[in-house]
Amino acid sequence: MRIGVVVWLILACGVVAALHVGKAAIATPMLLADLGLGLGEAGWLTGIFAVLGLLGGAPAGVVAAAIGGRRTLLLGLGVMALAGAAGAAAPSYPILLASRLLEGLGFVLIIVAGPAILERLTTGARRDMAFSLWSCFMPCGMAIAMLAGPLFQTWQAFWWSSAGLAAVSAVLALCCVPQGASLGGRALGQMSGDIRCLLSSRGTPLLAIGFALYSLMFFALFSFLPVLLMERMDVSYRHAGLLSALASAINASGNLAAGYLLARGAGRASLVVIASCVMGVSGIGIFFGLVPAFLTFLLCLLFSAVGGVIPATLLASAPLVARDAALVPVAVGLIMQGSSLGQLLGPVTVGGVTAAFGWGAAGAVVALSAVAACATALLLSPAFSAPRAT
Structure with a gap:
């Protein structure tokens, strides 16, 4: 095969x-x-x-x-x-x-x-x-x-x-x-020492934090996107669902672009920083209603497409932080725990601040998360340049 x-x-x-x-x-x-x-x-x-x-x-x-x-x-x-x-x-x-x-x-x-x-x-x-x-x-x-x-x-x-x-x-x-x-x-006892080193290392927790911040930004928007589109674009529930599906699917274009760029030697930290900045600025435009309705949806597409660079880059970096190839699934598991944390915090945080202060507060949450994601990527630079797991 x-x-x-x-x-x-x-x-x-x-x-x-x-x-x-x-x-x-x-x-x-x-x-x-x-x-x-x-x-x-x-x-x-x-x-x-x-x-x-x-x-x-x-x-x-x-x-x-x-x-x-x-x-x-x-x-x-x-x-x-x-x-x-x-x-x-x-x-x-x-x-x-x-x-x-x-x-x-x-x-x-x-x-x-x-x-x-x-x-x-x-x-x-x-x-x-x-x-x-x-x-x-x-x-x-x-x-x-x-x-x-x-x-x-x-x-x-x-x-x-x-x-x-x-x-x-x-x-x-x-x-x-x-x-x-x-x-x-491999016996769990044999792996225990390596797993402890992996958990206490700098790279793996930072990858998990980076993924948590990305998921927080992504689900901050997509958990409420149909409602937002119905309010801003005055579309039906069915059409809001179709538009949301399109915005979700286009995220894959960023995933594929990351693979193309990484294969040609693009800096991992630079990719995460640029994508985080685009998500942060787009989020401000979306939630603050700074542009007309149709342009708001285009910003949603940009937010999703460019944001897709982040998970692909972080997942492809898992072998860089694992001590050997056998520990890659453990590193991925920790990264996905970060993703799940962001998936929980995004809707809860945005739902709370939006109920209290309006959609603009959600834009502030996304912007602050984007800044934190940029800082995390810069801290990860040494791990990004490490040799791969073998």
């Missing part, structure tokens, strides 16, 4: 995992009507993923380091398929929420297994491009969920279909991902 085909298959598995994240958000109106839920209860069906990612990122990385990325990927896809089927058949909200918790477990396992496999399959510039492709999984999966959700008559049909996709992905991964695609088999 050609390496390029396997890389695309790993990306497809990530997209399927991200689709499971987004399906609850787009299916919320059907869930409210069918199960009689409140917005708070429906919110937990999406938010449980961020909570699990915050708590389970590093432990999932340890699992991947111990049993190997391929087995971890298959385990994650299997759990997600079974949990999705259980959710589709759930007779009540508590059982549906429990199934979402299990789907979240599968999601965390998949997102640490993917980079572990890519780390072993690729080298040099191809590795940077592979990681940039991998970072596209979230915007692509979320956009597909937003577009596919309205095509289903019931939320149960959506759940069954997503579970089927996970099962098919598991079969393809079983057949196509080579046995030696990632390291594994």
Whole structure:
């Protein structure tokens, strides 16, 4: 099996995992009507993923380091398929929420297994491009969920279909991902000292902080983008959803651009600083309403597209901060914990300050986060120039 085909298959598995994240958000109106839920209860069906990612990122990385990325990927896809089927058949909200918790477990396992496999399959510039492709999984999966959700008559049909996709992905991964695609088999006791060094190092926590700040900025906007567009552009709910899907999907262009630029020797710190500045300035223009409605949407596209450079650059830098290749999934797990923290803080912070002070306060939150992201990138410069994990 050609390496390029396997890389695309790993990306497809990530997209399927991200689709499971987004399906609850787009299916919320059907869930409210069918199960009689409140917005708070429906919110937990999406938010449980961020909570699990915050708590389970590093432990999932340890699992991947111990049993190997391929087995971890298959385990994650299997759990997600079974949990999705259980959710589709759930007779009540508590059982549906429990199934979402299990789907979240599968999601965390998949997102640490993917980079572990890519780390072993690729080298040099191809590795940077592979990681940039991998970072596209979230915007692509979320956009597909937003577009596919309205095509289903019931939320149960959506759940069954997503579970089927996970099962098919598991079969393809079983057949196509080579046995030696990632390291594994190291005893936890053997890794404990290396993991402690990784946790106490400067690079890994800073990568996690950088990802947390990016996620805070991204979800500060995208958690409220449909509402913002409906207010500013006077569009319907359906059209606001389509525009939001477009703005989310274009984030992948920044991911791919990062891979292209990194492969040609672009400075990692410079990329993060420039992208953070663009997100900060765009956020000010969006939330303060400084430009006409149509230009506001164009700023949303710019915010998303250029911002996509940051996660691709940070994920591609995980091998630089790990002591050896076996610890890359642990580093990725910690980085994803930072992402989940930002995913939680972004909506909560912006929702609170907007309720108290208006949309302009949300612009201030994004701007301050952008400044902090720039500072984090500069502190990461020594780690960015370190030799890769071997």
